[in-house]
Amino acid sequence: MKKWAFVLLFLASSMAQAQDAFKRHYVNMTEFGGLFGRVMPENNWNGTLNRTVTNRVNFTMQTFNGVQLKPRLAVGATVGVDWYNTALLMPIAAGVRYDLTRNKTKKSGLFASFDAGYAVRWLHADATNYETKGGMMLNPGVGLKIGMKSGSALILSLTYKRQQARVQNPLGWNESSNFEERVYNRMAFRVGVSF
Amino acid sequence: MKRPLLLIFLLTALSQWSCTDRCEQTRRYKRYTPVTLTVAQVRQGIRSEAARELVNPGKIYAKGNYLFINELKQGLHIVDNTNPAAPRKVAFLAIPGNGDLAVRGNILYADSYMDLVALNIADPLNVKEVGRVGDVFQSGQFDGAWWHSSGVGSVTLSDSRMDIVTETIKTDCENNGNSGIWRGGWLATSSFDSRALSSAAPATSGQAGSMARFALYDRYLYTVSQSDMQLFDIKNLEQPQRGAKINMGWGIETIFPYKDKLFIGSNSGMFIYDNANPSKPTLLSTFQHAFACDPVVVTDTRAYVTLRSGTNCRRGSDQLDVIDITNLSNPTLIKTYPMQNPHGLGVDLPNLFICEGKHGLKSFDISSDLNVKQLEHLNNMDAYDVILLPNKLMLMIGKDGLYQFDYANPSQLRQVSVIPVKRLEI
Known part of the structure; x- marks a missing residue:
């Protein structure tokens, strides 16, 4: 108990110290880019293993709005739109941005990002008798910030995006249930600006 | 120190997760x-x-103190219902x-x-086949299996x-409704479809007693x-004789005898x-409606027809039609009431009882044709x-069981x- 109190006290004092030299401020990172991946379903049809391979690229954009809590750490919310071939999902996530390197004069360097949340289907339109639902979203990655004279920065980022979705299909003859569970695993390459 | 660790972690994670x-x-x-x-x-x-x-x-049938409950395609459960509060399964008759x-x-x-078989059930525990008319029916279906x-x-x-069957396949995530019908059920399904087409219309699941296909008169x-x-002549009860055969067009589902009709x-x-001449029924009139499944019950001047939608019933709607049959040669629709998914029904003036499938059982007051009032809705069965x-x-059969109700107070x-x-479960 005493130990925890000590840790808390230490954290509070360190934060107070940080605040002396650093002022919290609003951060925005807006990026767009592509979700790169492929799909290769492998099914066993009467003993013959059959695999098809198709590459996939989809458009993605997102905006992170948050607070620069510490010199290197920003926390906030990320809202995006992902145009998958048969689903238009809108992930809403909590996100953090952490500077891995920091050149104080140039505002450039590497940063790590992590977003986790849930995609909603507000923008999606379903075909007759289909019902698409969003799902959990995870998006960790790294990025490069290139500072500009104006004070904002250009961003290039490479992240891994995992997005779940579920589709209720129309019932065919003799069917009592028919649904599809989807997991989109994509490499996301984005460019954007931060200020 | 921190940076290389983080980078290693991220690289490992990325290599572990494929895109x-x-x-x-x-x-x-x-x-x-x-x-x-x-x-x-x-x-x-x-x-x-x-x-x-x-x-x-499947269907239920009551005779004296006995109830017969059809076990689809298998035979009949014989139930002693002398005491409706404690019905007793006596035997199973495999047919x-x-x-x-x-x-x-x-x-x-x-x-x-x-075949049509005649069985002596005087002793339910020792049923004897007494007569058989061979090769009278050409085709039929149970649960859609023809x-x-x-x-x-x-x-x-x-x-x-x-x-x-529950089947899981991997898809290309491009849901267009086609993936997944390739295997398993397809062959059988397609053959079923062609049969259904050749017979113009598949019969309904026919699980309702008011949807009986057999009638005695x-x-x-x-x-x-x-x-x-x-028709079968059963003057000699034990030896049914093949009688006339009357073509009625496709899609026949139920028969309900009422007086000489x-x-x-x-x-x-x-x-x-x-049916004034029971050996040769003649068509008096036809009441057309939308394509749907439809059991019928009849009183002196009214016919109550339920239409329901469903896979087997094509593009049906769910409704109750009240039809004036005072003039049997010219039945006329009085009013249509919306229903949920009506199956079998029974009438005992001034009340009507409708089975609504998974939506339960409803009782109605039908003393006014233009104002059929719902009295009760039991929806937990x-x-x-x-x-x-x-x-x-009242005997009521559903997926959950055979219920008996006292409807003295509807x-x-x-x-x-x-x-x-x-x-x-399906």
């Missing part, structure tokens, strides 16, 4: 597999067995390919695939078996198939036959069919007993 979309489609469906039976096997299959659980009940029945005296008439007779004198019979047994009404429910309308017995006792049905069902 491949993974999608799995799961379907649960009825699969039909063709089966060939020998006629001898079918004809020797009738016997009394020990009472067993209800699994997949291969059985779906319908009628009883007169001690003789039970039942279909057994292509059978076809290979013709008079043939030694085999084409049947199909229904299984409930005078010294005749009337049976309806998809397209025909086949026969009301035939088909999926395109209701036919009224004059599945309801397929009702039979109204004297003494205000606004408050009192459950007397229930025989539970152990049914496969």
Whole structure:
């Protein structure tokens, strides 16, 4: 108990110290880019293993709005739109941005990002008798910030995006249930600006 | 120190997770597999067995203190209902390919695939086959699984078996409704479809008692198939003789005898036959309606027809039609009431009871044609069919079991007993 109190006290004092030299401020990172991946379903049809391979690229954009809590750490919310071939999902996530390197004069360097949340289907339109639902979203990655004279920065980022979705299909003859569970695993390459 | 660690972590994570979309489609469906039976096997299959659980009940039939509950394609449960509060399963009568029945005296008439059999049920524990008319029915279906007779004198019979299958396949995440129908059910399904098309319309699941396909009147047994009404002369109860066969067009579902008239429910309308000459019913009139499944019940001046939608019923709507049949040659629609998914129904003036499938059982006051009032809605059970017995006792069969209700107060049905069902879910 005493130990925890000590840790808390230490954290509070360190934060107070940080605040002396650093002022919290609003951060925005807006990026767009592509979700790169492929799909290769492998099914066993009467003993013959059959695999098809198709590459996939989809458009993605997102905006992170948050607070620069510490010199290197920003926390906030990320809202995006992902145009998958048969689903238009809108992930809403909590996100953090952490500077891995920091050149104080140039505002450039590497940063790590992590977003986790849930995609909603507000923008999606379903075909007759289909019902698409969003799902959990995870998006960790790294990025490069290139500072500009104006004070904002250009961003290039490479992240891994995992997005779940579920589709209720129309019932065919003799069917009592028919649904599809989807997991989109994509490499996301984005460019954007931060200020 | 921190940076390399983080980078290593991220690189490992990225290499572990591939950038491949993974999608799995799961379907649960009825699969039909063709089966060939020998006629001898079918004809020797009738016997009394020990009472067993209800699994997949079909039609119900009441005779005296006995109830007969059809176990689809398997035979009949014989239930002693002397005390409705405690019905007792007495025996199971195995009849291969059985779906319908009628009883007169001690003789039970039942279909057994292509044959009509007459059984003496004086002793339910030792039922004896007393008569058989061979090769009278050409085809039929149970739970959508069709059978076809290979013709008079043939030694085999084409049947199909229904299984409930859950299947998971990997898809390309491009859901267009086509993925997943390639395998398993497709072959059987397509053949089923073609048969259904060739017969213009598949029959309904026919689990309702008011949807009986057998009716007794005078010294005749009337049976309806998809397209025909086949008469049997039962002057000698034990030896039914094949009678006239009347073609009625496709999609015939139910037969309801009322006084000297026969009301035939088909999926395109209701036919009224004059049965003044029981050996030769003649068509009086037809009441057309939208294509749907439709059991009929009748009082002196009114016919009540329910239409329901569903896979087997194509583009049906769910409704109750009240039809004026004062002039039998010209039935006219009085009013239509929306329903949820009506199956069987029963009438005992001034009340009407409608089984709404999974939506339960409803009771109505029908004293005013233009203002049919709902009195009660029991929605905690599945309801397929009702039979109204004297003494205000109602038999109601559903997926959950055979219920008996006291309907002395139609606004408050009192459950007397229930025989539970152990049914496969689909």
